[in-house]
Amino acid sequence: MKEIGNGNVLLDVEGHRADVILNRPEKRNAMNESLLRDLRTALEKVDAADDVRVMTLQGKGSVFCAGMDLEMMRKLGRDDSETLDVGLDDITHFIDEMDVVSVASIKRGAIAGAFELVLPVDFRIISRDAKYGVIEVTLGVFPSGGATQRLPRLVGLSKAKEIVLSGDYIDPLDAKEIGLVHEIVDDPDETDERAMAYADDLAENAPLGMKSARELLNSALEMPLDEGLAFESAMGERLTETNDYTEGFTARIEGRDPEFEGK
Template identity: 55%
Template sequence: MATQLPNGLARIERDGHRADVLLSRPEKRNAMNRPLIADLTAAFERVGELEAVRAVTLLGEGPVFSAGMDLEMMHESDRATMEAITQELRTLFDRIENCSRPVVAGIKRAAVGGAFELTLPADFRVLGAEAAYGVVEVKLGVFPHGGATQRLPRLVGLAKAKELVLTGEYVAPAAAERIGLVTEVCADDAVDERARALADDLAKNAPLGMERAKTALNGALELPLEEGLDMEADLAMPLYETADRKEGFGARLEGREPSFEGE
């Protein structure tokens, strides 16, 4: 089951408890322009509201995840236009990061510049072994300002983030895995399949538990430890009144796979 978005540049495909959000501008190597950004934003708003969806993938239609921001758009945009585009990107990236379902980005062939930043709010990243992956903006007269200077240090540490941002060089896939930037590296032709498989595995877990755990994890680096521990407990305790908690522990005691309902 597929849902096309208003501008026709992204779509949602459903398969069981998984939703695939696809960049759908393959003739331009899924380069990101404003209509595509708007469609992706709408897509993540919708999947977050679908109760049956328990995990989400972010994929690119065709052979490439995304070549990055549309170069013609970037070349022609003045400061006022770029301020508007930057705010639109921030809204999109925040929506991905705060999606109540875990998000797996499948990165094949390329995710450069803004497309690299698009993958950072995802919870998991599966990277192709031959992919061009990194931020190059310092080689273009600007610097990455779609969240890379803020999210990247939180993922890999400040020193490594400075290296990636200030050199403008791609990070080798093996190095990306080693520093914890990506979850898995595989053949580019297998990226979408592996991302979907990971999302399907996540979808087997208790959805309320994952949603609340993601909320706690997203706030972990923003709060003092004691406040974070209080938040963790506040999020966890209501789960002990749910049917899924009874099902999870009951299934473990009975030696069977649990069947969660999100209740």
Template identity: 35%
Template sequence: MAYETILVNIEEGIATITLNRPEVLNALNSQVFEDLADAAQTLGSDDSVRAVIITGGNKVFAAGADIGQMASATAVEISTGDRPSQRALNLLENIPKPVIAAICGYALGGGCELALAADVRIAADNAQLGLPEIKLGILPGGGGTQRLPRLIGSGRAKELIFSGDFISAQEAWRIGLVNKVVSPDQLFEEAYKMAKRFASRGAVALAMAKSAVNEGLRMDLEAGLEYEHKCFSLLFATEDQKEGMKAFLEKRPAKFQGK
């Protein structure tokens, strides 16, 4: 897969999406979002891909949106446009397989919102995360006001959004914004190790589990429990469920086929 602003590599069932605009600290513009949206759809439908890592490389994740592209936009243009950032991040969030963000350096504004669309976030100890849009007279418009409160609670999310301040990787871990903090030289290795662990599980069960969590967050508890039960029940029609339980009873590793 060849793209203008990202690199995509698939190895051992793990797809890695690397933002590739180093000259502007991986700033996110409409072309980046177009490429991310296409990659999300392609990888999501590729049965050979079992997990996805998204990274900006070993210097910076993404320093935010391309302000030069947005500065002259009017309210009418923004309100009637096709919302490329929300579309791309929604597609990434709903890839039916685990998505891990490997964050080194800055993950600011749209970069932070991109990380929020992943299922799991691993940060290098030099990472800084934040939503500084308020300092530009705007608010996070790529899902930040919705995903961040659902992840860390409304009080902490409002503090970050209202102040526009950056936080360290350790503080991000403390408040639950990232799952793990490692040294920069261990970042990709740790992300790959986690992706391989996820990929060894049953692909259908993983997709159902992700759907149950994501959809359940949009429902009240009663509806969420009903949706969980539906997903749980459907898995008993899969070959992987039969293999998983048989392997458990036979005290051997399961050999899942994604069926």
């Protein structure tokens, strides 16, 4: 396991899985400027790694992330000249554009900025006791890290308004019912382990197929149906020329597990 930058983020690579771990447990992994810079660096390393197919996003200690660092946010509010070199929107946009599939481990809490941090992540595993939601309207602002745009695409406009404008926490069971999270873990101390196992299962799939499907799915609501279908057809045809395509069907015919190489 490696410390990234100033040590506010840890990076561990095991097989085809990379674990990106927020590392300010004494502050419940609240995101300050240093952590955001380290997180961006870690994500760049993951995206550039040829062997990595799936990434988990975790928090060191008892809580995934308490959101943005409150002292930092208060300072930014007092001084208009204060800006962040790397903001939350930079991080979430980068996750959107990554080639790897991602899984978030929401252990005990992901509120405000932390809620927005995991919205572009492909799969969200949450502990049953987690505090989860965007509470910014109770703090004199609104969630400007992507929630007003990504949340309606995930749960629909009406439900997104309820979540954002109420400022209430979302019960994990309700979050699963509306498709906002994918799995609930009863024991919060097992959330990270479950997220890693979930990621390992995904890593067994063909990396080129997952990358292409993720790109198409993420763009599905941004283009007309006929344009999307044409894009899908063209990308599917390109994959028929890859080694993984041949390996997948050969392995199925021969009754064995495929050995995908991403080529």
